[in-house]
Amino acid sequence: MLQMEGMCLYFLVVILVMVLSVQSQGGLRPGFYSSSCPKAEVVVRSTVTSHFNKDPTVAPGLLRLHFHDCFVQGCDGSVLIAGSSAERNALPNLGLRGFEVIDDAKTQLEALCPGVVSCADILALAARDAVDLSDGPSWKVPTGRRDGRVSSSSQASNLPSPLDSVAVQRQKFAAKGLDDHDLVTLVGAHTIGQTDCLFFRYRLYNFTKTGSADPTINQSFLAQLQTLCPNGGDGSKRVALDIDSQTDFDVSFFKNVRDGKGVLESDQRLWGDSATRSVVENYAGTIRGLLGLRFDHEFPKAMIKMSSIEVKTGRDGEIRKICSKFN
CATH class of the missing domain: 1.10.520.10 (Peroxidase; domain 1)
Incomplete structure (x- = not known):
């Protein structure tokens, strides 16, 4: 009898753990x-x-x-x-x-x-x-x-903007339940991203109306960007956010931010804040004596966390027949 009660208790605990696990992801589960x-x-x-x-x-x-x-x-x-x-x-x-x-x-x-x-x-x-x-x-x-x-x-x-300071980025991410680590990790998606000259050209020629470039830009990289986006040129021309390896999902983006080669102002600013800089340093492999964070391990965790933001499950919402139209 006691053994049967113990087994029942065990299965109740297992079920409770499973329920809590599903609830922790807003009712989502792999293999739904x-x-x-x-x-x-x-x-x-x-x-x-x-x-x-x-x-x-x-x-x-x-x-x-x-x-x-x-x-x-x-x-x-x-x-x-x-x-x-x-x-x-x-x-x-x-x-x-x-x-x-x-x-x-x-x-x-x-x-x-x-x-x-x-x-x-x-x-x-x-x-x-x-x-x-x-x-x-x-x-x-x-x-x-x-x-x-x-x-x-x-x-x-x-929505986050290329003009945002780290403080503003932090506030916007925190409003969605994401911390500094998530912020830097998710921005790392820019390793395969592109942007228009329009969104960063102001950094190259007349930053904050000084008539000169953003001083945080690496000088050799500045010349490269000015060639790609000449002053008064086509603002819709697309430029890779990670010029070194624009088609590979790797840590090159973080090394670029470390070296003053971030294309967007919001990306480069991650190096100027002590909290976000430490994460960039880890991914770029520049902290000596530490094992460092594995970007390829941390990115999936951050994506799962982000993709669970305010999800609708159960009877909430609908299943659209056509994605661009409500039923």
Whole structure:
């Protein structure tokens, strides 16, 4: 009898731990579609691979698309909605790319498993696959998100900006439950990112109206950037955020920030704050006597944490039939 009670207690504890584990990720869990749509992740992966093989720059596009989605109303696919007043048409979102990849995957999944796989989950899976295809780490994506029913451009005003100081970046990330370590780790996604000359050219010629360049820019790198983005030239010309290895998901970005070769002001400012600088130093491998942080291990953790922001699960939200339209 006592043995039976002990076994019952044991199973209750196991169940409680499992419930708490699921709750800790907002009701998400890896393999959410294993029964309802077993090929869901395979379809997303093959779709991302197909688009990536045609244009590898779609990888940072998908990663940024997921990031921007999660920072406004949580990871609910609201950034995918089309419309003049929708979130994707807010000024910080005008350069977003990769919508066609998500739409392609959704079309295939609707034919295979109608009304089952959310657009928000497709986006989270696609971001993971984009990193993996860029020679970065892979990870098990907790799924089970549902799509939001609201998408407003006015709610995207607080997205991180290239002009943000570390203090402002810290505040914006903290508002989403992310700390300094998460901030630096997630910004490391810029290792495969691109930006327009428009967003950093002010650093090259007339920084803070001084008539000279931002003094934190490495002098040889300054000349390189001025060649790429001449004063008065095409502001829409795209430049890699990690010029040394722009297609590889590696730690080169952090070494560049260490050496004064950050393209965006917000990236370079990470070196000027003691808390964020220590994380950059770890990833760049410049702290002697310490084992250092492994970026390829830490990035998946930060992504799982970010992709769990304010998710909608259970009966909240909906499963869209078309990612760019509410049902």
